[in-house]
Amino acid sequence: MPTTIIVGTQWGDEGKGRIVDYFAAQADLIARYNGGDNAGHTVKAEGLELGLHLVPSGILYPDKLCLIGAGTVVNPLSLLKEMEMLQGYGVDVSPARLKLAAGAHLILPTHRAMDGASETQRGKEALGTTGRGIGPSYADKARRVGLRAGQMHDPGTFAEAVGALVEAHNERLVRLYGLQAQPVDDIVNQMRKAAETLAPHLVDGASLVGEALAQGKHVLCEGAQGTLLDLNLGTYPYVTSSSPLSGGALAGLGIGPKEVTRVVGVAKAYTTRVGAGPFPTELDDDTGERMRQVGHEYGVTTGRSRRCGWLDTVILRYAAQVNGLTDIALTKLDVLSGIPVLRIAVAYDVDGERHERFPAEWGAEILEKCHPIYEELPGWEEDISEIRRREDLPQNALAYVTRIEALTGIPATFTSVGPKREAMIVNET
Secondary structure, three states, X not given: OOEEEEEEOOOOOOOHHHHHHHHHOOOOEEEEOOEOOOOOEEEEEOOEEEEEOOOOHHHHOOOOEEEEOOOEEEOHHHHHHHHHHHHHXXXXXXXXXXXXXXXXXXXXXXXXXXXXXXXXXXXXHOOOOOOOOHHHHHHHHHHOOOXXXXXXXXXXXXXXXXXXXXXXXXXXXXXXXXXXXXXXXXXXXXXXXXXXXXXXXXXXXXXXXXXXXXXXXXXXXXXXXXXXXXXXXXXOOOOOOOOOOHHHHHHHHOOXXXXXXXXXEEXXXXXXXXXXXXXXXXXXXXXXXXHHHHOOOEOOOOOOXXXXXXXXXXXXXXXXXXXXXXXEEEEOHHHHOOOOEEEEEEEEEEOOEEEOXXXXXXXXXXXXXXXXXXXXXXXXXXXXXXXXXXXXXXXXXXXXXXXXXHHHOXXXXXXXXXXXXXXXXXOOO
């Protein structure tokens, strides 16, 4: 059976939860491979609209096994809150269904405090993080001083380790940022209780995935954020602290490349971005505001409004290259209905020269100098939310989709035309 990886092709918020939900129906194991509760996947099903931050979107299918992999960072308190929310809707999040890899690193309240303090200290140069402690937790992981989920097997010993790390964090909060120390005893007690609840969910994540593959099961890999937020190949320094790429799935879950049969890149029919950093096709006009309002472009995790702009196929070609995309899942095509003239960025003008490759490795400074070169396409007025066959799309909508395919060289196998779970055109060949 195949291994399918779902990745974001832009700056995140592309609608990956929707596509994971579609593929989860055919999968046996759904595994989250990077990021933390800074991610937000919205899934609408059976009258419910759920914002998931840590738990894989496949949890809504009662017969599926879900794993939070070793490449993630997990705030135990946030995870418990999300599990409680799901239980309130009748979703089974017992240890039999929801697994937590022992290798995942943990986020403490002091990580969050340092995250906020660092952003405040940056002032106008702030990166626009979610303030969830993601970066400081990954930093501790890289410094080899972090806590791993597997330590929760022994809540007593774990509590001692938490106390020691909180003390070290407090020293930095006081000395570097001039803030008050966080309450050590309160944090230790919270984490001890969390450990007692979460310990039964702990597994050797790589072994769980390996056994599933050996048994011929279908593994679905769910990423967070998007290609341009990758720590190595994104728009540095305006990036996240992990790898949202398809390669991040291999490292985050313990999968070899020969197991991967499909990499689906999720892209909005336009482009959005949250936080600071360059955005070549951004629209600061009525059209951008229309996209924001019609598309409900507000962050699932933070509620922040998203910056909106025209579709950028320079970005999509880059995402296809670095992820090895086999398919594109185009989301929110319906949001563009009613815009008379649409634009697609096909290249950049940099100091009078045309560039068709995305200059990610040169950093944000170069991207600030990139001015989009557009193609214009006629829009359409029709409501497309009830259409389920590609050939039934209005002529101009179909032309828009096929032009994206031509510019990227990747088939748009999936096209969402509305917020409902069933509002999806599937064009499998």
